[in-house]
Amino acid sequence: MNNTLSGVIEFKGVKKYYGSGEATAYALIGVDFTIHRGEFVTIMGPSGSGKSTAMNIIGCLDTPSEGEYLFEGIDVGTLSRDQRALLRRNYIGFIFQGFNLLGKTSAVENVELPLLYRGVSSHERRELALEALRSVGLEHVAHHTPAELSGGQQQRVAIARAIVTNPLILLADEPTGNLDTAKSIEVMELLRAFNRDKGITIIMVTHEVDMAAYASRTIHFRDGMIDTKVLS
Template identity: 70%
Template sequence: MMNTSLIELRGVTKTYGTGTAAMQALRGVDLCIAQGEFVAVMGASGSGKSTCMNILGCLDTPTTGIYHFQGVEVGTLTRNQRALLRRHYLGFVFQGFNLLNRTSALENVELPLIYRHFSPATRHPQARRALAQVGLTGWEHHTPGELSGGQQQRVAIARAIVTQPIVLLADEPTGNLDSARSIEVMELLTSFNRDQGITIVMVTHEPDMAAFAKRVVHFRDGLIEKDHHNHVG
């Protein structure tokens, strides 16, 4: 492929339902994201930003249009092929943390490595390293119930970056946190973007959080309304 983009959406639409009940969530989205970008996706609920994130995350496929991920057309892949794509190239951070409860932080972080069939000898140190990177050394054996919200989200980030993904997709990662914790989380994400070159696409409602990104994309009624670069840093 000729393009240099990591992620390329061309004329992507997504329609839910059929006939008169049909609801068009995306109405022709064009979006290119290059390696190493930090993109904040904003928009009101129902603007199509979540649908777009699901497509970017290879959890869903476009109704029409093309999604190239590293030059591979995702729309033509099977469910299992998309799962393998997620396993090897993507990391996910959710608003609700989505950690396994009653399971230690270490085991939570190990989970993606288990699906990659890593041996215990390689996955334990790797998971510990990831926890250290989010500043949770010494908390390896605590379960989510014993951790604060900010700590839980940091475990979730460790779980997302432990596989050294190309893209980290974060769906309102600070939605359940107070502003101090939010800033901690955003600083972590910024550092992973800056130091490890992980491409980050993050959905958020809060302009304060979007300010951490290098680029902000606004969705409105299934289309991209505004796409600009921050000049703050």
């Protein structure tokens, strides 16, 4: 992977609002920032600050009302819904606080899902999924269901699922929110290793200052804007 820093995510005057006239409610108010290829960035802010809206836009789950969101120089707002879905499928991995694993499906089958959507053959899917589980230290529980795994193991399966496609961007939404301190540290060490060793750009929302410390910098949101008074 090219290690030269370049803007992979750019917000230029991004606004997001709902309704019109006096009923207009703003979630983002003219947000500008750049995230470089290979960075590990956290996004922090109180509830209602706009951080979740920003993450939804980054993940191509939503689009700006005004302004530009550039992904590798492409204005995502000009893409169709299908084009955004392809961008999301091919370049972005997601990790959620609630793991979002299929309960009656084995760990390895959960990890295979993104590859299934890409049309990868069953044999190659299984090999890649096992390799992803191996990378998070869980190949030995490949055929266990989520109910047979601890919370920390479930989150590591979710990480394996997110990285099995070798995404350019990894979006993590409160990935340690349901874990104790020891398991949280395990997850953060894994994320830092994938960022360092694979060059995956990681963008993580968290409320936990000690977890944010794993990142190279933090973007702080408040009232729909970047809070420039808080030092990264």
